[in-house]
Amino acid sequence: MGFFDPVAGFGVTFKTMFRKTFTIDYPNGERRTAPRFHGRHQLNRWPDGLEKCVGCELCAWACPADAIYVEGAQNTDEERFSPGERYGRVYQINYLRCILCGLCIEACPTRALTMTNEFELADDSRDSLIYEKDRLLAPLLPGMTAPPHDRELGEDEQAYFLGLPETGAPDPRAPESPLADDRAGDISGANAKKINQGYKHQRKLRKQAAESGGQ
């Protein structure tokens, strides 16, 4: 070992001390996550406050960790929690099992289930890590009413799901909503027959094109 070798070793230490650090002073420093971070789940609501979850259990079936438990129930005219026939009467996510993979939110047909950026899920009891519906439901925003109640927007389903009231004008409560001036999701004028003509129809068209090309 040469005379300056130990000093060279400290040289690496001193050089590293003045480099930019990548560690965060957690929990005192900034708690930043990537925008699409997979954090705690949220059960979303429609603009009138009704729940988007229809209790179909597809999220539970998609979960590889068996972390979701759903019990659906029937809506009635007197007690309506979601705009569909059914709603999620019991909804639980067991964060002792969940691996935050996001497969459940991919499976959800109504976008009822999404994930937030909240990552502080540690706790000191097993019971408190089983989140029930009251901890998963999105908060009521201004203009929303806690269910049960009737649907409050739109005369037909098209208007409701596009967030448009019966006047046809954009919902004034959500001016920043992309739906406010964008009817991209509006399929009312579409010709369903033309859209869904299927493989056989395509084959017929190709055959006709080939015949007319060969003449």
Ligand code: SF4
């Ligand atoms: S994020 Fe993955 S593990 Fe967690 S509940 Fe959803 S599907 Fe299951």
Ligand code: SF4
């Ligand atoms: S969260 Fe979505 S997939 Fe799960 S039960 Fe509700 S509607 Fe179905």
